[in-house]
Amino acid sequence: NAGVTQTPKFQVLKTGQSMTLQCAQDMNHEYMSWYRQDPGMGLRLIHYSVGAGITDQGEVPNGYNVSRSTTEDFPLRLLSAAPSQTSVYFCASSYGRWKGISGANVLTFGAGSRLTVL
Amino acid sequence: KQEVTQIPAALSVPEGENLVLNCSFTDSAIYNLQWFRQDPGKGLTSLLLIQSSQREQTSGRLNASLDKSSGRSTLYIAASQPGDSATYLCAVSPPGGGNKLTFGTGTQLKVEL
Numbered sequence: 001n002a003g004v005t006q007t008p009k010f011q012v013l014k015t016g017q018s019m020t021l022q023c024a025q026d027m028n029h030e031y032m033s034w035y036r037q038d039p040g041m042g043l044r045l046i047h048y049s050v051g052a053g054i055t056d057q058g059e060v061p062n063g064y065n066v067s068r069s070t071t072e073d074f075p076l077r078l079l080s081a082a083p084s085q086t087s088v089y090f091c092a093s094s095y096g097r098w099k100g101i102s103g104a105n106v107l108t109f110g111a112g113s114r115l116t117v118l
Numbered sequence: 119k120q121e122v123t124q125i126p127a128a129l130s131v132p133e134g135e136n137l138v139l140n141c142s143f144t145d146s147a148i149y150n151l152q153w154f155r156q157d158p159g160k161g162l163t164s165l166l167l168i169q170s171s172q173r174e175q176t177s178g179r180l181n182a183s184l185d186k187s188s189g190r191s192t193l194y195i196a197a198s199q200p201g202d203s204a205t206y207l208c209a210v211s212p213p214g215g216g217n218k219l220t221f222g223t224g225t226q227l228k229v230e231l
Contacts, residue, residue, distance in 0.1 A: 031217040042122075042207070042223040043162075058218065090161060094217050106152060106164035107209075107217060 002026050006091050006110035013081040013117045021076040021113050023091030029108070030096035032074040036060065036087040037112075043090065049074055050096060081117045089113045120145045122210060124222035131198055132230055139193040139225045141208035146186050148210045153182050153193050156205045156224070165206075166193070198229045 007022045025032065033048035035058075045058030049068040063085060065077040074093075078085060091110040121144045131137050141151070150169050154162040166175045166182040168191070174183040181194040191208055205226045209219040 033217045033219075035219075035221075040223065043209075043219075043221040045218055045220075048217055092162075092217060105150075106167050107154075107162075107219065108164070109154075109161040111161045112159075 004091055004093055004108050004110035006089075006113050008113060009111065010114050011116070013078075013115065015081060015083060015117060017081050019078050019081065021078075021089055021091075021115070023074045023076065023110060024072050025074075025091075025093040025108070026072065027093065027108065028071065029093035030071070032068065032091065032093045033058070034064070034066065034074070034076045035090045035092065037090060038087050046076065046089075078115075081115075083117045085115065086117045087115060089115060120148075120210060120212065120220040122208060122220050122222040124206075124208060124225050126225060127223070128226040128228075130228045130230060133198060133200060135198050135229075137195050137198055137227075139195070139206050139208075139227070141191040141193070141222055143189045143191075143210050143220075146189050147213050148186065149213055151182075151184055151191050151208060151210050152219070153180075153191075154207045154209065156207060158204075162207065195227075198227075200229050200231055203228050 004025045030051050034046040035043040037043045044060050047066040049055045055066050090112050092107045094107045123142045152167045153165045156162045168175045168184040179196040184191045205224040207224040209221040
């Protein structure tokens with residue numbers, strides 16, 4: 001059971017370039033989300049999804065695009081990278097419906113993708 | 119807008135000490151609260167999840183409490199060990215559940231030999 005897999009782990013971009021951070025989960029979780037983590041600011045929600053075909057914006061969505069064509073995958077696209085998007089990005093997933101079992105509804109995180117925009 | 123605060127930002131204790139980490143949130147209308155652990159350069163690992171209707175959850179040496187009315191949660195770590203050294207984050211989810219968590223900035227814990 002791989003859990004939540006993020007690729008790439010590290011990426012360096014130049015300003016204006018575009019790229020996609022990949023996220024895949026194999027736990028049949030309905031909910032998936034993307035967070036960015038910056039020093040002194042904690043984790044902030046970028047975009048989230050409650051199921052295939054359904055996405056919505058989080059706290060800091062500008063400059064990012066997402067789609068959810070399958071239950072397993074939730075890629076994050078940077079349309080035109082800016083230095084302000086230098087950060088560590090985390091993908092997370094969880095069950096949507098309350099399972100009533102201890103620990104079943106916790107959020108499972110990927111290992112993170114460290115992005116530097118020059 | 120929900121705001122989550124964790125105090126202190128950093129804490130250093132000798133091995134074997136019992137300790138309490140604090141988390142406060144401004145809006146008491148939450149679905150659940152989770153405590154996470156993050157090791158340097160790693161992702162987050164969920165430690166405990168407390169539903170809004172619950173008062174506490176326990177896992178091994180960890181005990182998390184929730185007082186929704188006062189907007190507070192504590193994470194109690196018994197008999198701390200050097201392996202407990204990490205950053206501990208709390209996060210709350212809004213009514214309706216989901217994965218729209220609001221995180222605190224964390225408490226960096228160091229347990230010294």
